[in-house]
Amino acid sequence: MAGKRKKEITVVGLFDNLLELIFPNHCRLCDSETGEPICRKCLNEFNPIFPPLxxxxxxxxxxxxxxxxxDCILNKPRYILCRSPFYYNGKLKEALALLKFKNKIDLFPAIFKGACEYFRENEFLFPAKYIIPVPSHRQSYAKVNNSTSQLLAQAVSQASEIPVLECLSHTRKIEPQHKLNSKQRWENVKKAFKVERSDEIKGRTILLVDDIITTGATVSECSRALSEAGVAKIHVFTFSRTAGLERKKYE
Ligand SMILES: [Zn+2]
Ligand SMILES: [Zn+2]
Incomplete structure (x- = not known):
């Protein structure tokens, strides 16, 4: 079964690459010829999150x-605030899947363009000495680069000139969160993160970034590790969030 699935993905990947060779100017989400890797119409279909928040x-x-x-009244988070410009659904979900599962790394500036605009407009909310990406579950198995949170950190760093510091890693292997239910997600990441180079962040204000916040378990556990390493203040920025977050239920 696994072999068959791998074969299907490879064939789909080859087909995508062939399409890009034949139609280099088409939008990777809607196939319209616009001269941009992700067209304006598709970007406008990302659903913004409106106040009150x-x-x-x-x-x-x-x-x-x-x-x-x-949730925050009952269990105050370790971070000062968390903001996300968009909901994780529709075209945005498709766009993130291109980065996460089809390895279309070159699309990240186009996909994160709106997030960077939001960040620049709201930069006063996120004062930080360093941007720290959340490590992906893949990095708990092997040393891999270019996780979506690293790509987002890179994009936000270019937009804000705040440097990226990759100082979070795993204490053990973790499963992909999207395959688990809410309770399992909290268990999967409990005490799963550690901080390297803690001398550089001790007493500092930092910005933690991730591509999606769902239950908030990953962000909460990363914040725990950063606080215990002596970080003074933590702000969080995620590209997207799911609606109806059950943040503190299983903490
Ligand atoms: Zn499009
Ligand atoms: Zn809250």
């Missing part, structure tokens, strides 16, 4: 009279 975790609030959500 919880001042801490950035989750949309139903009641505009509230400032902080129930």
């Amino acid at each position: 919880c001042k801490i975790c950035g989750n949309p609030l139903r009641d505009s009279g509230m400032e902080i959500c129930q």
